[in-house]
Amino acid sequence: MENTSEIRQIVTLYASDPRQGFDLLYRVFANRLATYLRRSFNLDSDEISDIVHDTFLPWVEKPDKMKSVDNPASYLFSTAKYIALETKRKMGNTVPDVDAPEPAFPFDSTRIDTEMVISEALSLLPDEQREVIALKIWGDLTFEEIAAVQQVSLQTAASRYRYALQKLKEKLAWKE
């Protein structure tokens, strides 16, 4: 799989040259992490920036320690999830807002409607279902990596994803 070879390339490069390895790591995962945080936790842009920064910080400060990480993808998303949950806890808000988040880029009105409708439908899903969709679709993680982030079995991660998609389709009244 392309994802696996990409991970292997990052791990190999980071072990030999942390500076270049970090650049590749950041290029591959920074925006993915940000989108996952937006869709899963409905955080604002400043909070997302801070969480992304804190997530990558050990990789620049302690490269010798981070070289031992086998799978940067699940490690990064697990770290980001933990920090996001802490952020939400400190804010005193464990339930995501129902309001749709503001769009990242300006685009035409039809897309804005779709974005808003989907965001609203996502916010109505249970936390773990919304998260599994965010990890799979926007994080582009494998089910094995998703299982590591959510700390469930591979089968649970896969079935949770299928069930979440089905519920989302129902909420959107999705037509083939």
Next chain:
Amino acid sequence: MERMNSENSLERTLRNLPSEKVPADVYDRLQAKAAWNRPPVAHQRPFVIPILILLSLVVVFLGVYEFMGTARVATGNHPEESIPATMSPVIAWTPSAKSETVLNADYDPGGLSSRVLEMESAFEVRFGDSPTMLQAEIMKLDS
């Protein structure tokens, strides 16, 4: 098949939604803290802190020692040998029985009576006198 198609089309739609973009300053902030961008002088630091700690301990120990010496002098309860050379206690000389015997006018084997008489008087070491001054006084008495 239809179900799979609808899930795939939904997945496609979800993937095509705009993704979040991290601001450029996040990368800059990270690079500013990167280990590979730190100055090389950090290598000398590991020795500085232990030396500072050691010096602090020495200063504290000396301070405690000085304080203990002052406390002993104030209570007057100390053996002679524990007094530091720099400090001079106030000692009250108490004439011993032996000196009384020596004071007997009939008993003056070595012409010591005069010396003894001088010694019998209160022998005080003035505060601030050093041992060398004490020694000089004793030698003066002996001569």
